[in-house]
Amino acid sequence: MAASNARAVLPQNAGVTVANTIQQTEHKTEKRAIAIKKAKTAGEKILKSGIVTWLLLLLIWQIASLFHSPDFLPGPAKTLQGFLEVAKSGVLWADIKISLQRVGIGWARGILIAVPLGLLIGAFKPFRWIFEPFINFFRFVPAIGFLTLFLMWFGVGEASKTVLITYASIFPIIINTIAAVAAIDPVKYQAAESLGANKLQSFLTVTVPGAVPGIFTGLRLGLSGAIISIVAAEMLAANSGIGYLVYTSRLYYRTDWIFVGIVVLGLIGFFADKLLRFLAKILLRHYGVKE
Amino acid sequence: MSEKNKIQVIHLKKKYETSDTKKSLLFSKNINPDAVFAGAEEGYVLNDVSLEIKEGEFHIFLGASGCGKSTLLNIIAGFLDKTEGKVLLDGKEIRKPGRDRGVVFQNADSAIFPWLNVYRNVEYGLKVQKVNKAKRKEIVQNALELVGLSEHARKYPSELSGGMKQRVQIARSIASDPEILIMDEPFGALDAQTRRTLQDELIQIWQKTGKTILFVTHDLQEAVYLGQRISIFSAAPDANIATRVEVPFAYPRDLNAPEVTTFTAEVHQKLDEAINAHGTSDVDKSA
Numbered sequence: 001m002a003a004s005n006a007r008a009v010l011p012q013n014a015g016v017t018v019a020n021t022i023q024q025t026e027h028k029t030e031k032r033a034i035a036i037k038k039a040k041t042a043g044e045k046i047l048k049s050g051i052v053t054w055l056l057l058l059l060i061w062q063i064a065s066l067f068h069s070p071d072f073l074p075g076p077a078k079t080l081q082g083f084l085e086v087a088k089s090g091v092l093w094a095d096i097k098i099s100l101q102r103v104g105i106g107w108a109r110g111i112l113i114a115v116p117l118g119l120l121i122g123a124f125k126p127f128r129w130i131f132e133p134f135i136n137f138f139r140f141v142p143a144i145g146f147l148t149l150f151l152m153w154f155g156v157g158e159a160s161k162t163v164l165i166t167y168a169s170i171f172p173i174i175i176n177t178i179a180a181v182a183a184i185d186p187v188k189y190q191a192a193e194s195l196g197a198n199k200l201q202s203f204l205t206v207t208v209p210g211a212v213p214g215i216f217t218g219l220r221l222g223l224s225g226a227i228i229s230i231v232a233a234e235m236l237a238a239n240s241g242i243g244y245l246v247y248t249s250r251l252y253y254r255t256d257w258i259f260v261g262i263v264v265l266g267l268i269g270f271f272a273d274k275l276l277r278f279l280a281k282i283l284l285r286h287y288g289v290k291e
Numbered sequence: 292m293s294e295k296n297k298i299q300v301i302h303l304k305k306k307y308e309t310s311d312t313k314k315s316l317l318f319s320k321n322i323n324p325d326a327v328f329a330g331a332e333e334g335y336v337l338n339d340v341s342l343e344i345k346e347g348e349f350h351i352f353l354g355a356s357g358c359g360k361s362t363l364l365n366i367i368a369g370f371l372d373k374t375e376g377k378v379l380l381d382g383k384e385i386r387k388p389g390r391d392r393g394v395v396f397q398n399a400d401s402a403i404f405p406w407l408n409v410y411r412n413v414e415y416g417l418k419v420q421k422v423n424k425a426k427r428k429e430i431v432q433n434a435l436e437l438v439g440l441s442e443h444a445r446k447y448p449s450e451l452s453g454g455m456k457q458r459v460q461i462a463r464s465i466a467s468d469p470e471i472l473i474m475d476e477p478f479g480a481l482d483a484q485t486r487r488t489l490q491d492e493l494i495q496i497w498q499k500t501g502k503t504i505l506f507v508t509h510d511l512q513e514a515v516y517l518g519q520r521i522s523i524f525s526a527a528p529d530a531n532i533a534t535r536v537e538v539p540f541a542y543p544r545d546l547n548a549p550e551v552t553t554f555t556a557e558v559h560q561k562l563d564e565a566i567n568a569h570g571t572s573d574v575d576k577s578a
Binding site: 187188191210287 | 396406415420449
C-alpha cells in the first residue's frame with residue numbers, strides 16, 4: 001500500500017517538476033525572444049544611423065590604399081595627416097569659409113530667381129510658352145561649359161564664381177517647382193474660387209503654399225548642384241576655397257590634400273542637407289514636406 | 292420653403308468636348324473619363340434638364356453613379372460650362388464660380404488647405420473677400436460653433452478625423468454666407484455612425500441658417516432622410532431628371548417608421564424605373 005502510494009506520489013512530483021521545467025524553459029525562450037527583439041531593434045538602430053556604412057567605406061578605402069603608394073591613393077591615416085596639416089595652418093578653415101560663402105550666395109540667388117519663375121511657369125500658360133524652351137535648352141548645358149565665358153564676362157572676382165553656382169542650382173529648383181504646381185489638386189482651386197478668390201489670390205493662397213513640398217525638393221537638389229559646381233567655380237582664377245585646394249594640390253603632387261578636399265566637400269553637403277531637412281521638418285510640417 | 296425660385300435650370304444640355312480641359316474634374320474624383328465619355332461623344336451627358344429649387348429648400352439630386360448629377364452640380368457651381376440652356380441664381384445667369392454658391396466637396400482632403408489650421412481654413416473666404424479682422428473673428432467663431440469645432444480651432448487638418456474635416460468644409464462655406472450650399476456626396480466616405488451624426492447636424496444647420504441646400508447623393512436612405520424634394524436622375528448619356536418627389540415627413544425623420552419605409556420603397560422603385568427606362572421609352576432623345 002505504502003509502496004503503491006510512494007509510486008503514486010513519485011510520478012505526481014515528477015509531473016510537477018516537468019511542468020516547472022517546461023514553464024522555466026518557456027520563460028527562458030520568452031526572455032530570449034525579447035532579447036532577440038531588443039538586439040534586432042538595436043541592430044536596426046545602428047544600421048539606420050549610418051555608422052556601419054561609414055565604417056565599411058573606411059575599411060574599403062584602407063584596404064584599397066594598402067596596395068598602392070600613398071601618392072597614388074592615400075589611405076585614411078595619410079589623409080588625416082594631410083588634414084591636420086592644412087587645418088593647423090588655418091588654410092583649410094579659410095577655404096571652407098569662402099567656399100560656403102560662395103555656395104550660399106550662389107544658391108540663394110538661384111532660389112530667388114528659380115522659385116518665382118517656376119511658380120509663374122507652372123501657374124500661367126504664357127509664362128510656360130515663353131520660358132519652357134529656354135529651360136529645356138540650357139538645362140542640358142553644364143555649368144562647366146560656361147567656365148571661360150563667365151570669367152570673360154564677369155571678371156576674375158567673386159561674381160564669376162557665384163554666377164556659375166547660381167546657374168548650376170537654378171534648373172533643379174525650377175523644374176521641381178513647375179512639377180509641384182502641376183501636382184496641386186484642382187479641387188483646391190475650385191474651393192478657393194467658390195469662396196471668392198480671384199486669379200491672383202488663388203495663385204498666392206493655393207499655388208504658392210501648395211507647391212512647397214516640391215519647392216523643397218528643388219532646394220535640396222539645387223544645393224547639391226551648387227556644391228558640385230564649387231570645384232569648377234574655384235578653378236576660375238581663384239586663390240582660395242575647397243575647389244581651389246583640390247585643384248591646386250595636384251600641382252604639389254599632394255594627393256592627400258585632394259582627398260581632404262573631397263571628404264570636406266562631401267561632409268559639407270551631407271550636413272547642409274541634414275540641416276535643411278531638419279529645418280523643413282519643423283517649419284514646413286503642415287505643407288506636406290516629408291523627410 | 293418660400294415660393295421664390297433660388298435656382299432655375301432651363302432646358303440645360305451638356306455635351307463634353309473631347310478636348311474639354313474640365314475633364315480633369317473627373318480625374319480628380321477617380322472616375323475614368325473614358326467610361327463616362329464612351330458613347331457620349333455624339334450625344335449629350337445631360338439632355339434638356341429643367342428644374343427649379345425654391346429659396347430655403349433642401350433639394351436632393353439622386354441617381355446612380357455616373358448619371359450626370361455631379362455634372363449638373365458642377366455647372367451650377369460654375370466649374371463646368373454648359374452647352375445649351377440657362378442656369379439662373381436669383382434670376383441672374385451663372386457663368387463662373389462665385390461666393391454666392393458655397394461648395395462642400397466630396398473629398399475633404401482635396402478641398403481643405405492642409406497648411407492652414409481649422410480657424411484659418413474657415414477664415415479663408417472672408418480673408419480673400421477682405422472682410423475686416425474683428426468681423427472675421429466673429430463670423431469664424433460662430434461658424435465653428437455651428438459645426439461644433441470651437442474646441443479644435445487651432446488644430447491642423449492632419450490632426451482631424453474624416454467627419455471633422457467635412458465639418459471644416461461646411462463651416463468654411465457657411466462663413467461666406469452663400470445664397471446656396473452645394474454639397475457633392477459629402478458624407479459618402481464616412482463610416483455609418485459619423486455619417487448619421489453629420490446628417491442630423493446638417494439638418495440642424497439648415498434649420499438654423501435657412502440656407503438653400505443642393506445635396507447630391509446616390510444613397511436612397513440619405514435622400515429620404517435629408518431632403519424636402521428629390522430629383523431622380525435617369526442614367527447618362529442623355530441623362531435627365533426622370534421624376535421629382537416631395538418628401539412629406541417632418542424633421543427629424545425616423546427611417547424605420549412604417550410610412551417612411553413604404554415611402555422609401557416607392558422612391559426606390561422610381562429610381563429603378565428611371566435607370567432602367569433608358570433607351571426604351573426615352574422621349575427626350577428625339578427632342
